[in-house]
Amino acid sequence: MSNDPLLQPYQLKHLTLRNRIMTTSHEPAYPEDGMPKDRYRAYHAERAKAGVALAMTAGSACVSKDSPPAFNNVLAYRDEVVPWIKNLADELHDHGCAVMIQLTHLGRRTGWSKGDWLPSVAPTHHHETAHRYNPKLMEDWDIARVIQDYADAAERMKAGGMDGLEIECYGHLPDQFWSPLTNELEGPFGPQTLESRTRFAREVLARMREKVGDEFLLGVRFSMDETTPGGVSEEEGFRIARLLRDEGLVDFLNVTRGRIDSDAALSKVIPLQGSPSAPHLDFAGRMRAEIGLPTFHAARIPDVATARHAVAEGRLDMVGMTRAHMADPHLVQKIIEGREDDIRPCVGATYCLDRIYEGGEALCIHNAATGRELTMPHLIPVAETPRKVVVIGTGPGGLEAARIAAARGHDVTVFEAASDPGGQIRLTAQSQRRREMIGIIDWRMAQCAAQDVSFHFNTWAEAEDVTALNPDLVVVATGGLPQMRLYEQMEDLPHVITSWDILSGDVKASGDVLIFDEAGDHAGLQAAEIAADTAQVEIMTPDRSFAPDVMGLNLTPYLTNLQDKDVTLTVARRLKGVRRDENRLIAEIGSDYSTKLQDRPYDQIILNYGTLPNADLYFDLKPLSSNLGQVDHDALSNGLPQNLVANPDGRFQLFRIGDAVAARNTHAAIYDALRLLKDL
Template sequence: MTNDPLLQAFQLKHLTLRNRIMITAHEPAYPENGMPTARYRAYHVERAKAGIALTMTAGSAIVSKDSAPAFNNILAYKDEVVSHLRDLVDACHEQGAAVMIQLTHLGRRTHWSRGDWLPVVSSSARREPAHRAFPKVIEDWDIERIIRDYADAAERMQAAGMDGIELEAYGHLLDQFWSPYTNALDNDYGGSLENRLRFSMEVLKAIRERVGKEFIIGVRNVADEVLDGGLTKAEGIEIACRLRDSGLIDFLNIIRGHIDTDAALTDVIPVQGMRNSPHLDFAGEVREITRFPIFHAGKIPDLATARHAIASGKLDMVGMTRAHLADPHIVRKLIAGQEDSIRPCVGATYCLDRIYQGGEAYCIHNAASGRELTMPHQLQAASVKKRIVIVGAGPAGLEAARVAGERGHEVIVLEADSEAGGQIRLTARSPHRREMISIVEWRLAQCEHYGVQFRFNCWAEAEDVLELKPDVVVIATGGLANTEILASGNEHVVSTWDILAGSTKPAKKVLLYDDAGDHAALQAAEWIAASGAELEIMTPDRSFAPEVMGMNLVPYLRNLQQHQVTFTVTYRLLAVEKSTQGLTAIIGSDYGSWQQRKDYDQIIVNHGTQPLDELYFELKPQSKNLGAVDYEQLIDGQAQTLLKNPEGQFLLYRIGDAVAARNTHAAIYDALRLMKDI
């Protein structure tokens, strides 16, 4: 028995939820041909067996063929989805978790060039900026068939054994009808609030007729669009009350804001550096007014915030969705009294940014999430204890040390700096990316728990490693900023690292040449702009900062635009000359032979890193595998068995930026999939 508010059961109609923590609907983009197959199932089952009360699948499963799958959505309009979902539901039920699914018609929130290339429909011709399609204004026959499609999809979900469904009504077709901003109809479905709600009520009635009175139905609804001309708070709460009073639904999942642009979406789902739980009080206000079961999620990254949400009566169920990407075992650790060991969500939102850019959801520092079929969340003890020497204590080295330590090996980490963290420490110097330091701090705490030895201020040479008589050596030395990219004048430029570390101060007129498109350039730009410098950011790419992606780009642009920074795309820095005015940049383009000369006081280059790999190549001839990795075994999640030099003294591997410039997730994934079987 426990008095923890989070561990109290919640009764939703006939369904008893074993605690108050849920995963809200989200689409990690794992379906295969629109079906939630083994990978999708394993992702949800992992969280179910770790104690989650309710896992909400899909974000959202689409009900109609003209709702093209913008996010590799589950195709709820296909009969074959039933068997796949039944397997998922049965497996989660065996672990004691309830399972629901979110259904939707995306309306204008997709593009006609996806799926079956059917026209996008909405309640007006107003285009959604994020997906860029100009909608066809919905007709009567569209309304009839979409209502039927909702009912058909709900029946399939009931047949799959789902505990309930949730209809998506924020940014999707249902609330496109609700909002004056996106409803221009002059018939029975437009104008008054009652008319704008008519379509949703008809959908709900059709579903109820099909699934009966006992099946649980909820709505994830926007109750205030925070948008000029959009749905107001007063109307949003009135809609919530009307939905409650209809007798057609059993819970509401409250959202505030609009999601039709990157900036708006980021205010609804905040990224790191933005306030935690910004809409929690609003959701609590809706609960107080409606006296109805209320669910909510929105940057609730830790148990303290979640506990407050339940204890204060703001919510009935609290969503910790990104937090469960970072650590699926939050509830298990809470029950076991291991709250301090929970891997923290750092708000990097690498997961969502990847989805919105057409990729799969991955946590920036849990490489097992989404890879449950090949990567473990809980590590098994090694059958033979080995001495493992790791050189470098950046994210790759720390993850290698954590994994090896948890498996029971003797682990020694040699680090040239006075503290661990590598590039993460530079990253965390930026005010809105401070949360990234938790990637380092969590691993240091785990390493301390498992007895990992750290030797700081140790610039390791080959003899230092050999003296330790290792069984395995892991080179995680990272890289150094690469500025050697110009035809001439490389000696006149500095790197973004120099700015971030504070070793170089910004001058008055600055060119920041970004040829990598990652966070480092924008972080340096913030420091430069804040100094009062006149800053131009130039890239040869056709788009700005492509590696940062949409949601993470928002805080940078809000900051940099306030300082009137100039953004220049499609131009390439060719060379730099010293001049009487300072520095002259010779600028060209990949699109022709045109050139230009411009004067600056300072030129900064961002071009990734060059591997620090000298130690690796020194040790390579003495290793058993000559540094080689069997990629097939690596990809399949199997142990490395490659031996190219049986007379060698140790196995040798290198990971992270010591191999090539990549990102934090790649470094951590390198370490996990290599070390989990050593």
């Protein structure tokens, strides 16, 4: 038996959990037709077989037709969900993992123009900032119907073999009843007392218990303190917990703090990189100490040391490490085996959550196998025949290629023109708030060092340097260089600098500064944050919204900083040209919506326009390769090996990845490397 607090079993009523680590409810948006089919099951099974004790699935499963998914949630109101739930529960149980599900009615947090086009319902007429749908004020028959829907959904989950469930209260319909800010009903469910505000949730739990019996675990995930004037206060949060305990309605509490009705509020409940670790842990610990019910909690607990402290100091009974398990599904197994240094770190980028809204599925910024368990391996098998591999570039894509090739047992040599690894990630990590991003590079460098990858830094590799090694495979991961040409123009823009110049510290901003941002990514906003410390900054974009690739949660800290520094945000305006007039730069400003042009003076103009491939070496090597650089897209899309032969006299296979192909992002570069190298 281990003495590690995290590896101690925990008795939750009749259920024995094998350790203290769980994945809390989250919806990766992998269901198909509202059902948790093979992709969904494989995602959770990967973590279960590696040792996680409890998987709280869904985030959340919808109990009613008038609670259509905000994004591809499980539909718990359909009877056909039962066999899919059973497949999921059976496989996780086979791996020794307990499995529960989170149920919800979203209330005003969803919209009428989805699903069956039924009006959303809530105990308030007011829309929610994040979702902007005006709900119908619930009538008595709506309340009775939804309570029954919850109970019926619970019965389906029990029939599917789940060990229990929790109802989602913060931000969702139960919380909309018990928060004074969102309850304007009259009658027994109205805002007049705490008992009347919590009556809906208490009746839901009581009706569920009638349906599922005492051997099925019930809990709530709720905000102990909405941290908003007029909302549920800390004192009321404790009163609600005592009410649920004293009426015997719940077997556990899953607690958090804050609200989720806007991006700004959600970013405090789900903290991003640059924020303190475990900001609500001590608060959750007080709930556990004062209420005495089994207590779960998750909020930026990304590392084993913090999780161990939470359990060892009695703050929690079960510690949620959800994003950490998206980065490394084998986290628990590595703790058990004494390989904590081998754990792929969560860097807090929150690409996983923002990606749901941008692309309809959760993906980890630097584990491309997450969510692709049916086609991509988390563990790289050793190849039958060792080969010689040369990689050029040590950005995230190049290092991933080197890591995977070395894990396959190949002889790997890496060339890098700079003195340090990292590529654009190293620029990103110059910002204090985003310095954790360097973990993407540090982990891969450690993995490569453990597998004897040979590195040549300060080396601008030429074709002769590569061919002299007689490689079997060459991967060009040389990234891109800043694009200096405006939209559909063929000449580089004169007199401007780039966001990279600001991020690197090579240029200091001063005076009146324009940042023209057509890339819409992090680099433009990071440059604005830095420039605003020493200059008056305007960010201009031709889009109708700025930084569309950054998305809501990650946009929040940028907006906070930029608004505090009085940065001007200008949308739907396009930079057409720049000329120098004595000591100032004159920007010619136009728009896609009008032919009107105007001149505006600035002291500096910073361009953030994405990158162009730095691919000269690739084209030098292309005629020497067996595939002439070609990629079999069908094989690539289906996770199959690359076997194209376009030049029988070629000496090696050649591929380029990441921004050396086209300007994309970190995840794309890593995914390129994984699916090209995993079968080499």
